[in-house]
Amino acid sequence: MTEYNLYCDESCHLERDNSNVMVLGALILPEDKKEEVKDRIVDIKAKHGVSAHVEVKWTKASEPKIGLYTDLVDYFFDDDDMRFRVLVADKTHLRHEDYNQSHNDWYYKMYFTMLNRLFDSSNTYNVYLDVKDTHSAQRAAKLNEICANSHYDFDHKCIKKIQPIRSDEVQMMQIVDVINGAVCRANRTDIKPPAGAKREIIWRIQNRSKLKLTQSTTPGARKFNLFAWTGGHA
Structure with missing residues (x-):
């Protein structure tokens, strides 16, 4: 049994933030590393x-x-100990009314x-979410409930905790921010392609992943796993 830490972040998660995609990413590594x-x-x-103490962020590149x-x-x-999983969700054709859900409901599904x-x-898991606002603790608790119920993990023996943390205080979160930001920008079709850094x-x-970053990898891809969600079922 291995204990893993998952460091998670999100980009462009609001319903009307002028981005055509939302990106959710997680850096996975053994807790003892x-x-x-x-x-x-x-x-x-x-x-x-x-x-x-300086936070490295995609927006500051x-x-x-x-x-x-x-x-x-x-x-x-x-580093063979680190893996990354990222979901890119197309927001251009969301139909929340058709599925009797709010944007928050969809966010939790994603x-x-x-x-x-x-x-x-x-294995066992500690999941850490980047603090976004005053509702971060509530979001973490809701996500914890959803994940635990899905895995019948009512005693939290597998998913030990899901809790918000400040990205400027955790070095690993800064890698997540940079990769998430890059994947998000690579999938933005509503603005001009980026330049410079x-x-x-x-x-x-x-180049390192040998991926375009705009298409799903195979489900079993281990080092860098990307799922491009295009809608139709949520």
């Missing part, structure tokens, strides 16, 4: 003159710091869809 990964991220930051971002991407792909494939009853980061992830 978290200190090693954290220290390595801090070392990469130091190499580029960035304090451990710029040419002067492109080496920092590509080094973080390379570290993820070079989060469950992203996470569910990662759970194996022979953001384009380079997307290219780096595409």
Whole structure:
């Protein structure tokens, strides 16, 4: 039995935020490797003159710091202990009324869809969600209930906890933010393609993953698993 930590983040999750997609992503690594990964991220930051306390974010990507971002991407792909699962949901044809659901209901369905494939009853899991607003604790509790009920894990022996954390306080969340941001931007058709540092980061992830980032991988893809949800059943 292995205990895993899942570090989760989201991009463009609001119903009317002018983005054609929502992206939900999770970095998966063994719990006993978290200190090693954290220290390595801090070392990469130091190499580029960035304090451990500075949050690396997709929105802050710029040419002067492109080496920092590509080094973080390379570290993820070079480390066999880390995996990534990402769901890209098309928001252009949502029909919540047809399914008698709110946007929040759909959001939880998508989060469950992203996470569910990662759970194996022979292991245990700690799931950490990036704090977004004052409703983060409520969202975590609801998602915990949905996942536990689906797996008959009423005693939380498999899914030990789902809790919100601050991304600026957890180094691993910053890798999630960068990869999520890149995948989201690669799938945005409502705005012009990115240029400069953001384009380079997307290219780096595409090159290392050998994926376009706009199509689903095979369901069993392990290192980098992408599911492109296009609607029709939720």
